[in-house]
Amino acid sequence: MDIELTVNGTTTQLSADPGVTLLDALRERLDITGPKKGCDRGQCGACTVHVGGRPVLSCLTLAATVKQPVTTVEGLADGERLHPVQQAFVDQDALQCGFCTPGQVMSAVAAVEQDVDDVREFMSGNICRCSAYPNIVAAIEQARRADATV
Numbered sequence: 001m002d003i004e005l006t007v008n009g010t011t012t013q014l015s016a017d018p019g020v021t022l023l024d025a026l027r028e029r030l031d032i033t034g035p036k037k038g039c040d041r042g043q044c045g046a047c048t049v050h051v052g053g054r055p056v057l058s059c060l061t062l063a064a065t066v067k068q069p070v071t072t073v074e075g076l077a078d079g080e081r082l083h084p085v086q087q088a089f090v091d092q093d094a095l096q097c098g099f100c101t102p103g104q105v106m107s108a109v110a111a112v113e114q115d116v117d118d119v120r121e122f123m124s125g126n127i128c129r130c131s132a133y134p135n136i137v138a139a140i141e142q143a144r145r146a147d148a149t150v
């Protein structure tokens with residue numbers, strides 16, 4: 001079937017199986033590899049992207065059902081200028097191997113935008129095998145402070 005996806009501001013038409021996931025469409029058809037395939041069953045958060053500004057697990061989302069714009073980690077920076085959450089991850093050394101980081105960043109952006117009460121609970125769907133959790137929380141706190149000063 002024909003599928004139209006708008007990702008990071010660019011609209012593309014695809015011909016794909018109706019069962020193709022958003023994650024596979026992004027990675028294998030559009031060559032957007034920020035979203036990672038960790039578990040491919042909704043348990044790790046590595047595939048997190050935004051659809052219509054809300055975080056979703058792209059491995060559990062059918063590409064054909066996506067009607068709103070998609071943002072991946074590749075779409076966050078403003079040219080050479082990192083998104084405040086990306087900058088905070090750098091400043092707080094909030095990654096080790098980096099595999100989970102694109103998903104962590106996308107969830108973290110949502111946490112900052114939604115001004116959530118319980119950051120740890122909000123981020124609990126994003127697993128980090130390197131246990132960078134304290135630094136990830138510190139990065140979100142930094143980004144929230146930056147957000148509050150805008």
Ligand code: FES
Nearest residue numbers: 039040042045059
């Ligand atoms: S790859 Fe989607 S939740 Fe793990």
Ligand code: FES
Nearest residue numbers: 096097128129130
């Ligand atoms: S930084 Fe390695 S899995 Fe999170």
